[in-house]
Amino acid sequence: xxxxxxxxxxxxxxxxxxxxxxxxxxxxxxxxxxxxxxxxxxxxxxxxxxxxxxxxxxxxxxxxxxxxxxxxxxxxxxxxxxxxxxxxxxxxxxxxxxxxxxxxxxxxxxxxxxxxxxxxxxxxxxxxxxxxxxxxxxxxxxxxxxxxxxxx
Numbered sequence: 798x799x800x801x802x803x804x805x806x807x808x809x810x811x812x813x814x815x816x817x818x819x820x821x822x823x824x825x826x827x828x829x830x831x832x833x834x835x836x837x838x839x840x841x842x843x844x845x846x847x848x849x850x851x852x853x854x855x856x857x858x859x860x861x862x863x864x865x866x867x868x869x870x871x872x873x874x875x876x877x878x879x880x881x882x883x884x885x886x887x888x889x890x891x892x893x894x895x896x897x898x899x900x901x902x903x904x905x906x907x908x909x910x911x912x913x914x915x916x917x918x919x920x921x922x923x924x925x926x927x928x929x930x931x932x933x934x935x936x937x938x939x940x941x942x943x944x945x946x947x948x949x
Contacts, residue, residue: 801925802862804828804916807839807876809868818896818913819867821933833868833876842882845923847915851886858887859924867912889918892947895939914940921948 806819810832814820822828831839844864845854864884868876889910896911910918917930917940926948931937941947 801827801927802860802920802923804920805839805841805844805862805864806830806912806916807833807864807866807880809833809872809876811872812868817867818911818934819916822913822916822930825929833879835875835879838879838881839864840882841880841884844884845887845919846880846884847888847919848886849888849909851888853890854887854919854922856924858885861885861923863916863919863923865912865916865919870909887919889915889922892918893940893943895936895943897936911936911940918944918947924948 804827806828808819808830819830823830841864844862845858846864846866864880866873866876866880892910892914894910894914896914911934913930913934917927920927920930928949931940934940941949
């Protein structure tokens, strides 16, 4: 039996760890953080890379490793320039965030989620739920209540 999917998180170092929803996941098994650097490429070959314009995750994607890019929507294209290889682009179904988002300088997409919400949802939909990902997330209960169809 294969283990849980390996999660690679490409993280923007300009984002504060203090406000990062993924910070409590540091050191968890099968979750690897890499800091973005303009001079370093990250190979995503064979990994599911979440992209809100891609086909929705399906049962056929189960067992695949995952890559998540953690940054502001404004800086996302810059980070994606360093992603190489042949990832499998997938999106999440329509889900409701519980994170109170406000940006004074950039409009977030309507369907945007906090990074920890997106990661939890993706793994749950891939058949590898990890409830512990939400243990330290302040809005976990509200997120799960707002999305009752998510596998637990």
